Amino acid sequence: MxxxxxxxxxxxxxxxxxxxxxxxxxxxxxxxxxxxxxxxxxxxxxxxxxxxxxxxxxxxxxxxxxxxxxxxxxxxxxxxxxxxxxxxxxxxxxxxxxxxxxxxxxxxxxxxxxxxxxxxxxxxxxxxxxxxxxxxxxxxxxxxxxVMGTGWWAADAAEVKPGTTAVVVGDGAVGLCAVIAAKELGAERIIAMSRHEPRQKLAREFGATDIVAERGEEGVARIKELTGGIGADSVLECVGTQQSTSQALHSTRPGGNVGFVGVPHEVAVDGQELFFSHVGLRGGPAxxxxxxxxxxxxxxxxxxxxxxxxxxxxxxxxxxxxxxxxxxxxxxxxxxxx
Amino acid sequence: MxxxxxxxxxxxxxxxxxxxxxxxxxxxxxxxxxxxxxxxxxxxxxxxxxxxxxxxxxxxxxxxxxxxxxxxxxxxxxxxxxxxxxxxxxxxxxxxxxxxxxxxxxxxxxxxxxxxxxxxxxxxxxxxxxxxxxxxxxxxxxxxxxVMGTGWWAADAAEVKPGTTAVVVGDGAVGLCAVIAAKELGAERIIAMSRHEPRQKLAREFGATDIVAERGEEGVARIKELTGGIGADSVLECVGTQQSTSQALHSTRPGGNVGFVGVPHEVAVDGQELFFSHVGLRGGPAxxxxxxxxxxxxxxxxxxxxxxxxxxxxxxxxxxxxxxxxxxxxxxxxxxxx
Missing domain, CATH: 3.90.180.10 (Medium-chain alcohol dehydrogenases, catalytic domain)
Known part of the structure; x- marks a missing residue:
């Protein structure tokens, strides 16, 4: 063969x-x-x-x-x-x-x-x-x-529930599938973070209600603006870098959840920062x-x-x-x- | 006054x-x-x-x-x-x-x-x-x-449920109250990690079914022995050091949860290790x-x-x-x- x-x-x-x-x-x-x-x-x-x-x-x-x-x-x-x-x-x-x-x-x-x-x-x-x-x-x-199984796991690990707000960090195939999952699990608002027009278009087709093109702390500020100043209920981290992980953690409201499914490459989470954020974190291979x-x-x-x-x-x-x-x-x- | x-x-x-x-x-x-x-x-x-x-x-x-x-x-x-x-x-x-x-x-x-x-x-x-x-x-x-509110939060954040196994890391007042909380929330087996006899005694009085005196990776090995080789469903981290945090993460089964309530002092969590562990993590001020x-x-x-x-x-x-x-x-x- x-x-x-x-x-x-x-x-x-x-x-x-x-x-x-x-x-x-x-x-x-x-x-x-x-x-x-x-x-x-x-x-x-x-x-x-x-x-x-x-x-x-x-x-x-x-x-x-x-x-x-x-x-x-x-x-x-x-x-x-x-x-x-x-x-x-x-x-x-x-x-x-x-x-x-x-x-x-x-x-x-x-x-x-x-x-x-x-x-x-x-x-x-x-x-x-x-x-x-x-x-x-x-x-x-x-x-x-x-990718679809992984996107689903991101939404599941981030505890997406009906009527909530979900943010998807990453516009690769997994991130786009995560948008599908968030929609299927009933998220009312789905914010896709993407800078690439064809991917933004597909994200909207899959159910994204908002697109945020900014990254890093600028992106976090936009998410806060869109979520009454406190952050999203669920954030689906589909990249795996330090920047995307920080972006995900900072975009989540106290008591909200980050599901992280991008294999982390040189990522560390500060214990005290996670503590005072009250954010729940779960990830892994789907x-x-x-x-x-x-x-x-x-x-x-x-x-x-x-x-x-x-x-x-x-x-x-x-x-x-x-x-x-x-x-x-x-x-x-x-x-x-x- | x-x-x-x-x-x-x-x-x-x-x-x-x-x-x-x-x-x-x-x-x-x-x-x-x-x-x-x-x-x-x-x-x-x-x-x-x-x-x-x-x-x-x-x-x-x-x-x-x-x-x-x-x-x-x-x-x-x-x-x-x-x-x-x-x-x-x-x-x-x-x-x-x-x-x-x-x-x-x-x-x-x-x-x-x-x-x-x-x-x-x-x-x-x-x-x-x-x-x-x-x-x-x-x-x-x-x-x-x-302390009782914080112990309760540790059990809640670690998602203690009826019939499950809970490990409590730390035998201070919060750890001892966490034993009470795990029992009230229905844990079937409650393993208190403690080296001090008066505290072990109080932990048992509060509902601990097992005591593990070993610490660090030796303590983790004992927890694995007691949990069919895979680790506990819920681990309640009530100290806040790097050692106690690692001990908690390593004592948890894939898909299990760590509730961490000791204010972290110089603690970092490795992203890739957390990823492959499948452990959920949530903490903060109760x-x-x-x-x-x-x-x-x-x-x-x-x-x-x-x-x-x-x-x-x-x-x-x-x-x-x-x-x-x-x-x-x-x-x-x-x-x-x-």
Whole structure:
């Protein structure tokens, strides 16, 4: 089969690779329906994370089950399945608490920009759809496997409730999906912080009621202006830098909540500042598995259309161009078709 | 009147002071029934916080209303009242959200180790009891004004729920009251981290089911052993140092919560560590006013007896000895009677 391999920053190649095989009785092999490039794939692409040796890339996938290990009974060959970027047995103590992305047997996916993919913990990870969904739903279902699940988690962790005000920091695919989630969870006012017109437009389409283009403390001042001087009930931090984290914390009212879902890079939170702010803080890798049945249903019943975050579609073999377009901000997110 | 004044670290004097007067129509004057020394009073006493000029001390009080300003209608002269260390109008946006200790008109109390005290924002701050309670309840009601309210907030912020496991870090008066709160909120297992036998004993009396004497990562390992390897649902951080904060975060299961109520002194939380832990974090000065009616009722109906944290009673004029006994750990908390 063929798949994407990173050799060094900026150097993504589409290569012949060995077909994946069942290694454990809990594995499954899927044939990729569609896959994509994630904002977090740009960290190694840009050299912000080291690439010591060449390795495959990709952690988002939907596809057709090809083969299952002897202990996998929840899905069977031929079914169309959606899974999370973090695999989980869905039976351990952490899974039972709803934190499947902290499963005691967790393995992060990392080989999905390819024709075929081995899925560890398939029994607890994969969710099959009823029948084969129409191709028009594939991008939406693919979004559910990571960015939409992560946006939902941001809203859940920030405790968005009906009638409240939510702020979304970050206008990447996750931030845009977080707008969808805030709307679905009933936020009355959704303020998207974005400086890029096409993204502002999509944010409004997804349910944003206000756009704030300012950043940092200037952005915080605008949020305060829009929220009676005290800040928002919920802030969804979808970036992961020190600036975006401070911006999120300062935009939240006393007693409000920040959900932070961008992997933090060199971020520290001052204890005394957090203390006197009364802001609640929860983040982490999204427990997508918890949300999968519900989000799959919302996509297939057209309640939500997170597939719109894909504004560039390329054949899988042009994966390198898919990275380049996102790196140069010509695309929000690249869909890849095998 | 007479009251306590700090002149320098270790130098508390009981002096003649001017009688407090109504300064604003929202003020009240109370005659102190009982007052006390707080663990946080030891910060300036030990020189860990600067004392640039001599100033009165004390922020815990119950007493009899002497006089009220023209805008105060909720309480009247002669009534016995309980209030919070943080005054609040109880009408602003933050108060309405239940964060009265972040009231837009907040003033922190700081002159309560005295015969008479001026209470700003009296209308929103003071809660009168039905009739004058028997003197035996005064210590419990005094505890409610700060340490019991703060212990309750620790349990609330850490989302203690029926049937869960709670860990309390810190065996001072607040930590001991946090044990009471965890029990009242239905925790099935309450693990108190304490190395001091008299405090361990009181913790057990208040409802602790287990005691862990180890600290730091050794303490964390013991908590993990006691919680099936994953950590506790709720951890109540009642100290405020970097060590106690790390101990709390590491003792919590993925998806669990830390409530932190010890004012942090030089504490920083690493963003990436918090991210991958999936732990929720909320702290701050306790919104005692939110809990006052309920906690007063629990004391007067003998459901709880937080007054037991006072293991030394002195006449107010011996306030200096009250500080000394706590500083030398001869007393958990000193009650002062005018």
């Amino acid at each position: 063929r798949g994407a391999v990173i050799h060094a920053p900026g150097d993504i190649r589409f290569e012949n690779l060995e077909d994946p095989k069942i290694l454990k009785p809990t594995d499954a092999i899927i044939r990729t329906a569609v896959t994509c490039v994630c904002g977090s794939d740009l960290w190694p692409y840009r050299g912000a994370e080291p690439t010591d040796a060449a390795h495959p890339m990709g952690h988002e996938y939907v596809g057709f089950v090809e083969e299952v290990g002897s202990e996998v009974t929840a899905v069977k060959p031929g079914q169309f399945v959606v899974g999370s970027f973090a695999t989980s047995d869905n039976t351990c103590a952490n899974c039972r608490h709803g934190y499947q992305s902290n499963c005691l047997n967790r393995e992060f996916m990392s080989t999905c920009q390819a024709d075929y993919v081995r899925i560890p913990n398939a029994q607890g990870t994969l969710v099959a759809t009823d029948g084969i969904p129409d191709e028009k739903f594939w991008p939406g279902l693919l979004a559910v496997s990571d 427990p997508v598995r918890r949300y999968l049945p519900d989000l799959i249903d919302r996509v297939l019943t057209r309640r939500i259309d997170p597939g719109k975050v894909f504004d560039l579609t390329l054949p899988l073999e042009q994966v390198a161009e898919g990275y380049k377009a996102m790196d140069e901000r010509r695309a929000i997110k690249t869909l890849l078709t095998p | 007479r009251g306590a004044v700090i002149h320098a670290p270790g130098d508390i004097r009981f002096e003649n002071l001017e009688d407090p007067k109504i300064l604003k129509p929202t003020d009240a004057i109370i005659r102190t029934a009982v007052t006390c020394v707080c663990g946080s009073d030891l910060w300036p006493y030990r020189g860990a916080e600067p004392t640039d000029a001599a100033h009165p001390m004390g922020h815990e009080y119950v007493g009899f209303v002497e006089e009220v300003g023209s805008e105060v209608t909720a309480v009247k002269p002669g009534q016995f009242v309980v209030g919070s260390f943080a005054t609040s109008d109880n009408t602003c946006a933050n108060c309405r959200h239940g964060y009265q200790s972040n009231c837009l008109n907040r003033e922190f109390m700081s002159t309560c180790q005295a015969d008479y005290v001026r209470i700003p924002n009296a209308q929103g701050t003071l809660v009168a009891t039905d009739g004058i309670p028997d003197e035996k309840f005064w210590p419990g009601l005094l505890a409610v004004s700060d 919104p005692v006013r939110r809990y006052l009616p309920d906690l007063i009722d629990r004391v007067l109906t003998r459901r709880i007896d937080p007054g037991k944290v006072f293991d030394l009673t002195l006449p107010l004029e011996q306030v200096a000895e009250g500080y000394k006994a706590m500083d030398e750990r001869r007393a958990i908390k000193t009650l002062l009677t005018p």
